[in-house]
Amino acid sequence: MSARWTYLFAASNEPGAPPPPWWARAANAGLALLAFSLIFFFSFHHLAYRLRWDSLYPYRELFWRGWLTTIALSAGALAGSTLLGLCSALARGSRLLVLRYAGKIYVELVRGTPLLVQILILFYVVADAFGVQNRHLVGVLTLSVFSGAYISEIIRAGIESVGRSQWDSAKAIGLTRGQTYRYVVLPQALRQTLPPLAGQFVSLVKDSSLLSVIGIQEFTKSAEMVNSRTFSTLECYLPLAVGYLILTLPISLWTRRLEERHRYDT
Amino acid sequence: MNLRLREIKKSFGGAIVLDGISLSLEGARALALVGPSGGGKSTLLRILGGLEHPDAGEVELNGQRVLFTEKALLRHRRTVGTVFQAFNLFPHLTALENITLPLEKVHGRTQAQAAETARELLARFRLESHAGKRPADLSGGQRQRIAIARALGSKPRLLLFDEPTSALDPEMTSEVLDTILELREEGLDFILVTHEMGFARRVADHAAFLSDGRLVETGPAARFFASPAAPAARAFLDKVLKY
Numbered sequence: 001m002s003a004r005w006t007y008l009f010a011a012s013n014e015p016g017a018p019p020p021p022w023w024a025r026a027a028n029a030g031l032a033l034l035a036f037s038l039i040f041f042f043s044f045h046h047l048a049y050r051l052r053w054d055s056l057y058p059y060r061e062l063f064w065r066g067w068l069t070t071i072a073l074s075a076g077a078l079a080g081s082t083l084l085g086l087c088s089a090l091a092r093g094s095r096l097l098v099l100r101y102a103g104k105i106y107v108e109l110v111r112g113t114p115l116l117v118q119i120l121i122l123f124y125v126v127a128d129a130f131g132v133q134n135r136h137l138v139g140v141l142t143l144s145v146f147s148g149a150y151i152s153e154i155i156r157a158g159i160e161s162v163g164r165s166q167w168d169s170a171k172a173i174g175l176t177r178g179q180t181y182r183y184v185v186l187p188q189a190l191r192q193t194l195p196p197l198a199g200q201f202v203s204l205v206k207d208s209s210l211l212s213v214i215g216i217q218e219f220t221k222s223a224e225m226v227n228s229r230t231f232s233t234l235e236c237y238l239p240l241a242v243g244y245l246i247l248t249l250p251i252s253l254w255t256r257r258l259e260e261r262h263r264y265d266t
Numbered sequence: 267m268n269l270r271l272r273e274i275k276k277s278f279g280g281a282i283v284l285d286g287i288s289l290s291l292e293g294a295r296a297l298a299l300v301g302p303s304g305g306g307k308s309t310l311l312r313i314l315g316g317l318e319h320p321d322a323g324e325v326e327l328n329g330q331r332v333l334f335t336e337k338a339l340l341r342h343r344r345t346v347g348t349v350f351q352a353f354n355l356f357p358h359l360t361a362l363e364n365i366t367l368p369l370e371k372v373h374g375r376t377q378a379q380a381a382e383t384a385r386e387l388l389a390r391f392r393l394e395s396h397a398g399k400r401p402a403d404l405s406g407g408q409r410q411r412i413a414i415a416r417a418l419g420s421k422p423r424l425l426l427f428d429e430p431t432s433a434l435d436p437e438m439t440s441e442v443l444d445t446i447l448e449l450r451e452e453g454l455d456f457i458l459v460t461h462e463m464g465f466a467r468r469v470a471d472h473a474a475f476l477s478d479g480r481l482v483e484t485g486p487a488a489r490f491f492a493s494p495a496a497p498a499a500r501a502f503l504d505k506v507l508k509y
Contacts, residue, residue, distance in 0.1 A: 169354035173368035174344035
């Protein structure tokens with residue numbers, strides 16, 4: 001291959017190498033996208049099924065409201081699970097043993113059981129016992145509890161990646177334990193936790209679809225309802241995929257930008 | 267400084283690191299802790315800096331007994347400065363922010379006051395052009411001098427150096443040693459753990475030789491380095507000064 005072709009299709013994979021020029025990135029991203037498109041184009045062509053988009057049109061309002069509900073649920077659970085995850089991660093490093101075990105039990109209990117079961121128990125048993133009627137609120141809380149357990153593990157790994165010497169140093173300059181977390185440990189842990197955190201947030205958005213079992217009309221539920229009336233399955237579920245992508249792609253892009261901003265050598 | 271240690275003991279998981287250290291110094295300016303590796307020098311320094319609890323024993327600094335409760339230790343740490351072998355700067359903060367963080371969060375200065383103090387210190391160490399750089403963009407010597415500036419920011423009554431040049435190239439070693447010498451001339455009290463015997467001899471007025479967790483010999487630095495009395499100290503000095 002001549003040098004020019006190498007330049008267009010290949011880039012250095014040494015750490016710290018400069019990124020390839022924009023046109024090489026654009027061309028190759030397009031190429032990869034084209035490859036995926038071809039697979040789907042062939043498959044759908046093979047299906048020889050004419051998509052009837054017009055059958056969805058009367059239900060556009062239902063889709064729209066479902067999508068907005070999913071956004072609201074996800075945003076609430078995103079904040080809730082971050083808070084719960086942070087608290088649980090800090091509890092696991094606490095001097096109080098009961099807090100440490102509470103954090104541990106919480107994580108193991110939640111990670112080891114299906115989300116579906118958690119939703120049903122929290123809604124029909126726990127929320128009922130405490131007199132909480134609002135199913136949206138219970139939905140957000142359940143999702144926060146579920147996702148918080150994973151985030152707790154992610155944050156804990158981030159905290160543990162900050163070396164002993166940083167704690168020493170923070171102690172030596174007279175910071176309290178809380179200040180050490182706030183100004184020294186968590187800012188450094190953040191950089192380690194961003195990539196897995198992005199993955200967890202993306203999962204969270206998609207997991208919100210399970211809340212339909214307690215009668216919340218979110219995005220997936222809307223698609224199911226329309227499908228049961230129009231029997232146009234593909235037409236119902238393809239927009240679903242696009243709708244979730246519109247929510248999850250910005251999360252990935254946003255965390256990647258944060259990652260760039262928090263990049264520094266150690 | 268007046269320093270009094272009584273029967274300091276410390277062990278880690280059954281291994282005795284300090285086996286009853288007693289020492290009494292009056293009006294000392296700079297104390298050098300020397301001895302073979304694993305002899306307990308660094309552990310003793312960490313106890314003096316309030317980073318480690320002794321299992322037993324008493325520490326008295328300038329007539330004040332150091333209490334080893336969490337609260338008292340926090341106060342104690344805020345009045346002494348510790349400089350580590352591996353610099354231990356905060357990698358996510360700039361040189362300036364490394365110095366201002368304790369001033370703002372521990373010593374209650376405003377952001378402007380803290381920045382002013384930090385800039386003065388950087389200027390004094392001829393590092394002002396590096397104020398906005400992160401530790402990774404600085405040389406080892408520069409990092410260590412910023413760590414010294416960070417420790418000095420709050421005007422500590424005592425500075426503790428734990429092998430401050432062991433992680434440095436010879437060229438950078440001298441730049442850090444020059445800085446310590448300057449501080450000495452300004453009359454700052456410090457305790458220094460070091461393997462640089464020539465430097466220890468020049469900068470310290472007292473020396474303490476630790477080996478196997480025991481204080482083998484102590485005395486005026488000039489006398490100790492010229493003619494150590496204890497055979498172990500003599501053997502050690504002969505060995506390290508051989509080349």
